[in-house]
Amino acid sequence: MSSAFAGLEGCVIAAINLSAALFSPDLAADVNAMLFFCFSLGTLLAPSIVRITGLKNALVGSMGIYNVYLLPFIWAMRGWLLFGAALGGLAGSVLWTAQGVYFTRNAVAYAEAAGPTPELLSKLTGETRAISVFAGFFAVIFQLVITLCKPFAATMLTVFPDDRARLFSSFIVLAALCTVAMTRIRTFAGDSHRGEGEGHPAKDDWEEL
Numbered sequence: 748m749s750s751a752f753a754g755l756e757g758c759v760i761a762a763i764n765l766s767a768a769l770f771s772p773d774l775a776a777d778v779n780a781m782l783f784f785c786f787s788l789g790t791l792l793a794p795s796i797v798r799i800t801g802l803k804n805a806l807v808g809s810m811g812i813y814n815v816y817l818l819p820f821i822w823a824m825r826g827w828l829l830f831g832a833a834l835g836g837l838a839g840s841v842l843w844t845a846q847g848v849y850f851t852r853n854a855v856a857y858a859e860a861a862g863p864t865p866e867l868l869s870k871l872t873g874e875t876r877a878i879s880v881f882a883g884f885f886a887v888i889f890q891l892v893i894t895l896c897k898p899f900a901a902t903m904l905t906v907f908p909d910d911r912a913r914l915f916s917s918f919i920v921l922a923a924l925c926t927v928a929m930t931r932i933r934t935f936a937g938d939s940h941r942g943e944g945e946g947h948p949a950k951d952d953w954e955e956l
Contacts, residue, residue: 748806748846748853749850750888751932752810752842752846752885752925753886753889754924758817758896758925759813759839761892761893769911777829781833785834786836788836790840793844797845802849802852805844806845806846807930808838809838813922814926817922818919820918853881853933854878896918
């Protein structure tokens with residue numbers, strides 16, 4: 748989950764950063780303003796959407812919409828870029844809400860399955876350590892994608908100076924692969940009917956993976 752989420756977010760952030768260099772300043776500013784405005788609005792609806800659809804569906808669905816957000820970067824047409832940014836902002840609010848809940852539940856399940864050890868002196872300590880481990884995976888992969896995107900973009904734009912479609916198409920392919928990978932994550936029992944704070948995944952559920 749951490750790898751797929753970090754990979755997709757890395758592609759999105761890379762596209763945002765590159766838009767400032769490849770598009771006109773006014774266009775880049777308008778597109779990014781639309782993205783973050785819709786993200787802010789989406790945070791009002793995101794908890795309800797996640798509660799209705801379930802964590803896994805919310806994660807996969809919002810990542811799929813993020814792929815749609817990246818598509819208009821190929822053609823760089825103002826109308827499509829603004830439309831994609833609006834969708835991307837709403838999808839981002841749902842994605843970040845869902846990943847936070849899923850991330851915590853998964854870490855709690857891991858800690859419960861691990862059981863008490865000298866290093867895990869209490870349930871709280873175990874949960875905290877598990878969350879730290881998963882957060883570490885995300886941070887490393889996210890920064891790796893962002894870091895690699897810079898020389899990759901420079902190389903692509905050097906080899907194909909008049910064809911930025913190849914560059915953004917590469918981001919879309921990677922984002923799509925991350926979305927497919929997200930479909931492989933576990934589904935918690937009763938996922939679509941629980942609020943964010945209701946209950947913990949059972950130890951047996953983790954051990955079945």
